[in-house]
Amino acid sequence: MSISKTEIEKLAKLAKLSFSDEELERFTAEFDEIIAFADTINQSIEGGTEEIRNVGARMVSFDDLRADEVMPSLPNEKILSNVEGYNGFFSVERSKK
């Protein structure tokens, strides 16, 4: 599997990142290598998707999940301590869909 420059451009756009042409070329090559590496891992496991999925996955049973109990939340001023808040809200650049 290899990745094209157009795909990298699309990903960058989706991630709201912008790159120079030179950077795009470099990333395309690097991504290619990373994906090839992931492919090697896939090929080293015998079997189909199910087997790949199960490798290393600790099977979690029902009792390992969290019980539905309410725990205290953080106080509002803690939640907002590192941001610009307004009347208890997070304040962000106006974003209307």
Added chain:
Amino acid sequence: MEYEVVIGLEIHAELATKSKIYCGCTTEFGGEPNTHCCPICTGMPGVLPVLNKTVVEYAVRAGLATNCTISSFSKQDRKNYFYPDLPKAYQTSQYDLPLCKNGYLEIEVDGEVKKIGITRIHIEEDAGKLIHDESGRVSYVDYNRCGVPLIEIVTEPDMRSSSEVKAFFEKLKSILEYTSVSDCKMQEGSLRADVNLSVRPKGQKELGTRTEIKNLNSVRAIVRAVDGEARRQISVLERNGVIVQETRRWDDEKGESYSMRDKEEAHDYRYFPEPDLTPIVVDEAWLDKIRSSIPELPDDRRKRFMAEYGIPAYDAALITGSKPLADFFEAAAKVSRNAKSISNWIMGDVMKKLNDTGLEPSDMPIKPESLSKLVSLIDENVISGKIAKQVFDIMWDTRKDPADIVEKKGLKVVTDTDAIRSVIIQVISANPKSVEDYKSGKTKAMGFLVGQIMHETKGKADPQAVNRLLKEELDKL
């Protein structure tokens, strides 16, 4: 040309768990902004989510109650998009391996039973709420709702009209209520629907281009949006126009939909498996346990009500459509000898009161036993049907026992024949014209006199006694 409308639904229901899906914050509706939040649900770096057990149980319960196959192995995925209602910049959802799939529900429209396929049910987290400052350049974000567990129920494009959509939606809603999976409070956004709709010339096999109408939060809006969007698409086709595949928003006040003009690439969510959460394995033992927690469902209850309490199919269907209403009926009917009368009261005065006051059936101020007592008071001829309505109003407002109300307000039927007779004689002498009319064969005049007598006795006279005694007195003349 005749067109066929093809509709599928995506329904989001907030689960009735106490805590959020990946952290212990409360799911309670409302609250001061950002007070039901912690580092996990606000997406702080370095935190780890832990799945709430009850979320899986409720989703499986919903799946079993809608005839789905439950996946023994499913996983969670990240759905990536940038919008400030989502602090992690992704929503944890399920992509290719949902918890439940291939289910169906049967609906009945105009006497015809139809199967509506359910493609899948998956679990995911809700997003926060944004308030846009219309004048300024900022939006305010409240993450209290962020991380509240949801199930998304996706149907097959099996519906062909707004009445089918309404029947399906109401049935699904009542099942979610019966199984206690969701409180389904639409006004609080606990239950909302997206409509996928396309039209095609009747007889054509291929589907037309579909549009999606997002976030409809009342049954009325869903029905109106389906009808409105079908009309719009047909009129576009009639003018030889082209339907654009897009997301639209329904403006219920204007009664029309408008395009949200989403950028095409925004739909590319780049799903990938959530590495912070292990796969969900539902084994047979767990499945059995969940299966045994499913209560009697609306269809079964409807049939049982007809058999056990002898109420007509129409009554049974209407009452079992809402779990709290059905519970109320059953509690009242159990201690009553007149189930049909209980059902009449529920379908009439009770539902009218609920409508007028905007209360949910679960918030009903009167007790089922009180309604049952009220019915007995009528049946035992202690009060008249007309007086009963007054008593009912007082019960609703004061939550008092009907017998006490009747006693305190002196509303008992007057069966004392002497007392009634003296009123009759009074009325007869005050209305010689009507008496004359009656005597000359105008039987209608009798009704007028009865009315006068009931008025004089403030509706408390036993109507049968009044009729009998009035006739006696008139015949004497």
